[in-house]
Amino acid sequence: MKALVAVKRVIDYNVKVRVKADNSGVDLSNTKMSINPFDEIAVEEAVRLKEAGVIDEIIVASIGPKESQEQIRAALALGADRGILVKTDDKPYPLQVAKILKSIAEQESADIVLLGKQAIDDDNNQTGQMLAALMGVGQGTFASEVKVEGDKVNVTREVDGGLQTLALTLPAIITTDLRLNEPRYAKLPNIMKAKKKQLDEKAPSDFGVDMASKQEIVKVVPPAERKAGIKVGSVDELVDKLRNEAKVI
Amino acid sequence: MAILVYAEHDNASLKKATLNTIAAAKQMGDDIHVLVAGSGNQAVADEAAKAEGVTKVLLADNAVYEHQMAENIALLVADIAGGSTDYSHIIAPGTTTGKNFMPRAAALLDVSMLSEITAVIDAQTFDRPIYAGNATATVKTTEDKIVLTVRTTAFDPVAAEGGSASIETIDNVQDSGKSSFVNEEMAKSDRPELTSAGIVVSGGRALANGENFTKYIEPLADKLGAAVGASRAAVDAGYVPNDMQVGQTGKIVAPDLYIAAGISGAIQHLAGMKDSKVIVAINNDPEAPIASVADYFLEADLFDALPELTSKI
Ligand SMILES: Cc1cc2nc3c(=O)[nH]c(=O)nc-3n(C[C@H](O)[C@H](O)[C@H](O)COP(=O)(O)OP(=O)(O)OC[C@H]3O[C@@H](n4cnc5c(N)ncnc54)[C@H](O)[C@@H]3O)c2cc1C
Ligand SMILES: Nc1ncnc2c1ncn2[C@@H]1O[C@H](COP(=O)(O)O)[C@@H](O)[C@H]1O
Numbered sequence: 376m377k378a379l380v381a382v383k384r385v386i387d388y389n390v391k392v393r394v395k396a397d398n399s400g401v402d403l404s405n406t407k408m409s410i411n412p413f414d415e416i417a418v419e420e421a422v423r424l425k426e427a428g429v430i431d432e433i434i435v436a437s438i439g440p441k442e443s444q445e446q447i448r449a450a451l452a453l454g455a456d457r458g459i460l461v462k463t464d465d466k467p468y469p470l471q472v473a474k475i476l477k478s479i480a481e482q483e484s485a486d487i488v489l490l491g492k493q494a495i496d497d498d499n500n501q502t503g504q505m506l507a508a509l510m511g512v513g514q515g516t517f518a519s520e521v522k523v524e525g526d527k528v529n530v531t532r533e534v535d536g537g538l539q540t541l542a543l544t545l546p547a548i549i550t551t552d553l554r555l556n557e558p559r560y561a562k563l564p565n566i567m568k569a570k571k572k573q574l575d576e577k578a579p580s581d582f583g584v585d586m587a588s589k590q591e592i593v594k595v596v597p598p599a600e601r602k603a604g605i606k607v608g609s610v611d612e613l614v615d616k617l618r619n620e621a622k623v624i
Numbered sequence: 625m626a627i628l629v630y631a632e633h634d635n636a637s638l639k640k641a642t643l644n645t646i647a648a649a650k651q652m653g654d655d656i657h658v659l660v661a662g663s664g665n666q667a668v669a670d671e672a673a674k675a676e677g678v679t680k681v682l683l684a685d686n687a688v689y690e691h692q693m694a695e696n697i698a699l700l701v702a703d704i705a706g707g708s709t710d711y712s713h714i715i716a717p718g719t720t721t722g723k724n725f726m727p728r729a730a731a732l733l734d735v736s737m738l739s740e741i742t743a744v745i746d747a748q749t750f751d752r753p754i755y756a757g758n759a760t761a762t763v764k765t766t767e768d769k770i771v772l773t774v775r776t777t778a779f780d781p782v783a784a785e786g787g788s789a790s791i792e793t794i795d796n797v798q799d800s801g802k803s804s805f806v807n808e809e810m811a812k813s814d815r816p817e818l819t820s821a822g823i824v825v826s827g828g829r830a831l832a833n834g835e836n837f838t839k840y841i842e843p844l845a846d847k848l849g850a851a852v853g854a855s856r857a858a859v860d861a862g863y864v865p866n867d868m869q870v871g872q873t874g875k876i877v878a879p880d881l882y883i884a885a886g887i888s889g890a891i892q893h894l895a896g897m898k899d900s901k902v903i904v905a906i907n908n909d910p911e912a913p914i915a916s917v918a919d920y921f922l923e924a925d926l927f928d929a930l931p932e933l934t935s936k937i
Binding site: 386388389391392394401413468469470471473492493495496497498499500501502503504505506507508509511512513514515516517519529532533534535536537538539540541542543544547552553554588589590591592593594595596597598601604605606607609610611613614616617621623624 | 634691693694695698719720721723724725726727728729730731732734735736737738739740745749753754755756757758759760761762763764765766767800801802803804805806807808809810811819823848856859860865866867872873875880881891892898901902903904910915917918919920921922923924929932933936937
């Protein structure tokens with residue numbers, strides 16, 4: 376079986392972004408960029424499935440600027456076999472990404488496609504579901520457990536009320552949640568080996584996907600500031616403030 | 625043109641998130657239809673018909689919709705509201721149900737969508753938070769059908785009573801055959817629902833184990849009639865179940881009062897609670913980032929402060 380894993384290059388989760396003074400977007404110059412944390416979990420899951428003998432080959436794909444190679448290499452160092460970079464300086468939205476991934480998944484005959492549940496930059500949480508629709512296959516989103524059995528996969532999902540388990544016919548789409556696994560760290564020899572692994576470069580036009588956008592960013596602004604709070608010296612003072620100043624208890 | 629709102633429910637009753645979503649819909653137009661898809665869910669349709677501003681309820685009652693699986697619901701929504709039908713907007717609450725099927729429906733309709741809008745500027749233009757709420761983008765969409773999910777905490781709910789919409793039963797059975805329900809483990813609690821509670825008491829890694837949640841967080845929550853929340857660290861460590869996680873990638877809350885005990889205030893946690901009206905932080909580190917959003921910061925050991933607070937209110 377083959378797995379396709381989608382990885383996005385995003386701002387590192389530890390960095391606090393700043394909005395540009397002209398309100399055209401956020402300032403990403405000189406910021407640390409990383410593989411989207413949920414995608415790291417997706418790569419880890421694929422590697423575990425390979426180690427368990429379920430999967431034979433793991434392909435990683437990223438759609439983005441040429442620097443996205445770094446994130447593909449990082450996934451290769453974790454154990455993926457080869458990479459595909461779909462190079463574009465446009466900022467595709469999830470429907471466009473899903474259309475490109477659909478072509479790749481079909482060309483590669485992927486049995487399982489793993490994605491993150493959400494990219495932590497745009498916080499869309501759409502791509503996996505859209506890909507599943509375009510491919511006409513089942514989806515197991517927000518996964519905290521994945522079990523492949525024959526031509527089916529059982530996916531346990533983190534939902535608002537608790538946990539839900541579904542059975543999907545393969546091929547299927549899975550999007551990862553935080554509790555699915557804890558990704559390993561890449562070992563130095565594997566980082567060296569990853570440099571020699573195959574990485575193909577493509578363009579959106581190779582897949583016939585129109586990169587024109589139907590969403591116009593009018594402006595990007597920082598969120599409203601909260602007014603400065605105070606330190607209270609004791610539980611008594613806290614109770615008094617909550618009762619008589621904030622009037623919330 | 626009409627607006628289709630997807631109702632959040634458990635086949636027995638309508639979830640409040642639907643009322644917040646109707647409120648957002650009212651800012652886009654006045655012909656508001658609510659789709660109630662489920663199984664044995666007539667009572668939910670009756671409730672939806674009474675909600676303020678609703679002009680029509682569409683009831684799809686069939687076993688294939690019992691668990692509101694994304695595959696089937698997306699087909700249903702695309703069929704009802706797609707193509708040349710009279711719907712200009714398709715809207716769902718940004719719950720795990722809405723997030724699951726709505727992008728799938730959008731892709732079936734071949735339109736891009738906007739997730740978790742927090743304001744309606746006009747019928748085509750919306751605000752939404754990005755980068756864990758560290759920026760707000762105003763986005764104008766030129767799609768013919770506008771597909772959205774709504775961040776429910778950003779819209780005050782419409783009244784649950786007073787409306788008298790007609791209920792139309794629709795005989796539209798969509799079964800993808802690609803997925804089937806196996807089982808679920810739903811948390812049972814007598815406390816208010818986390819996302820709509822007036823007060824939330826949350827604990828973090830500092831609680832050290834699940835028993836301490838029971839011993840220190842829950843008594844305070846019970847006394848205040850509050851919901852219980854947690855940081856990711858507390859959920860990952862297994863102190864509490866996943867449905868209690870507050871944050872960028874968990875639940876978004878905006879209660880009148882949020883009490884964070886033993887939570888440092890990472891960007892991802894703040895994203896889920898910084899729109900609360902009043903924030904209290906109890907932390908033994910005065911430098912903890914949570915101090916930057918707290919209205920009242922108590923520097924204390926939570927194992928002393930929480931019992932004292934519980935006894936004094
Ligand atoms: C992709 C991604 C998504 C994430 N999503 C979320 C999310 O949705 N929600 C979320 O919460 N986090 C999320 N996180 C995790 C986040 O970055 C932090 O790691 C997490 O919020 C930390 O939890 P914490 O504050 O409980 O633990 P810590 O950061 O360890 O803080 C513990 C705090 O307790 C204080 N303390 C210790 N002992 C005591 C005591 N006896 N009395 C009082 N105070 C004490 C300490 O001073 C410290 O401030 C995410 C991370 C990633 C990478
Ligand atoms: N440009 C991209 N390149 C590769 N994968 C992506 C890209 N955008 C989104 N994805 C995948 O889709 C998931 C969800 O992203 P989103 O729908 O944008 O929140 C991510 O975690 C990735 O796995």
